[in-house]
Amino acid sequence: MKPLSGGCLCGAVRYEIDGRPKGSVAHCHCSMCRRAAGSVAVTWLTVAPDQFRLTRGALTRYASSAKGARGFCGTCGSPVTFLHADHPDELDVTVGTLDRPEDMPASLHIWTTSRLSWLHLDVHLPEREDDADPLL
Numbered sequence: 229m230k231p232l233s234g235g236c237l238c239g240a241v242r243y244e245i246d247g248r249p250k251g252s253v254a255h256c257h258c259s260m261c262r263r264a265a266g267s268v269a270v271t272w273l274t275v276a277p278d279q280f281r282l283t284r285g286a287l288t289r290y291a292s293s294a295k296g297a298r299g300f301c302g303t304c305g306s307p308v309t310f311l312h313a314d315h316p317d318e319l320d321v322t323v324g325t326l327d328r329p330e331d332m333p334a335s336l337h338i339w340t341t342s343r344l345s346w347l348h349l350d351v352h353l354p355e356r357e358d359d360a361d362p363l364l
């Protein structure tokens with residue numbers, strides 16, 4: 229299987245994901261993702277950390293909470309990864325930075341308690357009020 233690939237807006241950071249992603253694709257509605265990306269929701273693909281490989285550049289890291297670390301391009305600012313200390317076996321990658329996001333449709337919504345009332349996105353998908361992943 230050809231690895232999934234992606235990168236930031238400016239191209240300074242490029243990555244590949246080896247094998248089949250281990251987790252789900254989720255629209256996150258939490259307020260921290262919203263601010264970090266400047267977007268009304270952020271769609272994450274969950275992979276095992278050892279599936280993710282940088283092929284160019286490096287990620288700048290920001291500790292957005294005591295346990296959460298966000299990786300982004302230090303040049304153009306594209307958000308790329310999220311890692312939570314309580315879930316070291318899961319790395320979230322922004323679907324929006326994939327070269328072929330069309331191939332990774334979302335399967336659920338998370339943190340729906342923070343969802344914007346006027347956002348109507350994939351309304352047929354299951355919802356969770358937090359980030360617990362029912363598919364793992």
Ligand SMILES: [Zn+2]
Nearest residue numbers: 236238301304
């Ligand atoms: Zn960049």
Ligand SMILES: [Zn+2]
Nearest residue numbers: 256257258261
């Ligand atoms: Zn979030």
